[in-house]
Amino acid sequence: MSNPHIWSTPRRLQPSISLLAAFEAVCRTGSTAAAARELSLTQGAVSRMVKTLEEQLEVTLFKRERKRLKPTDAAKAYAHDVRKALDLIARSTLGLRANPGGGTLSLAILPTFGTRWLAPRLPHFLAAHPGVTINLGTRLQRFDFAQSTFDAAIHFGDPDWPETEHVKLFDERMIACCAPDFHKRHPLDEARDLLTAPLLLLETRPRAWTSWFEAHGCGAQPARGMMFDQFATMIQAAIHGMGVALLPAFLASGEIEAGRLVPAYGEAISGVGAYYLIWPQSGAQHPPLRSFRAWLETETADLQ
Incomplete structure (x- = not known):
């Protein structure tokens, strides 16, 4: 379900991507000149974009020292989050261009479960959902979805990750x-x-x-x-x-x-835990995840 509060967010809290890209580039490269070269803009244009962002947010992001911009501690933290957001947008755009007819599911798997149980069955899912691409990555321990690129994870143990939803696959x-x-x-x-x-x-x-x-x-x-x-x-x-x-x-x-x-x-x-498919609450309606979840529940119905 989409977040009903997104569109009520004040405009100043939704800066344009161009302003955010200029801000992030200055923080990362250390100067407006280097950021301008990277973005194929003039140094003056980058400086104006940074100033516009500060005015829009009503927050001072840089200290001006000898014609140089030095990011505040708050700006450094903000740049860290902006960088992740820009990276997510870039990867999503590449995924859309590569697969405009479906979508991509990035799934964290347990290595042996993935190779011995999931991999032999995946061709059946992909045949039934030709527009979906699945990217697999190995994770042995739980992780923070907000700090990762994964849409979901197959996890063994207890489904007590914060701010997530889950479906039980089967007991071990x-x-x-x-x-x-x-x-x-x-x-x-x-x-x-x-x-x-x-x-x-x-x-x-x-x-x-x-x-x-x-x-x-x-x-x-x-x-x-x-x-x-x-x-x-x-x-x-x-x-x-x-x-x-x-x-x-x-x-x-x-x-x-x-x-x-x-x-x-x-x-x-009976073992000491169960296998679960877990996903962040914010991504519950991601179409490839919904398709994969329904298929996985069918595949494990006889193992319940």
């Missing part, structure tokens, strides 16, 4: 897996046998093994073993017989079907 279910040869060398007849087996741990799931042992009646056992920062590398370590990995069922299923891994012991259990 974890299964203990190992290589077939490893299973032959290390008989795992009961859950407690895993206490003496080499375990593979993930940095972002510090309590995963503890929860697994609790679920199998072993109490809150501390887990020790080799640590990984991504599931992808941990899966490869398990395939090469380096230990037992506790993997999300949706990632483990393909490896088990291919015979590269086998269940070490027991069935999949």
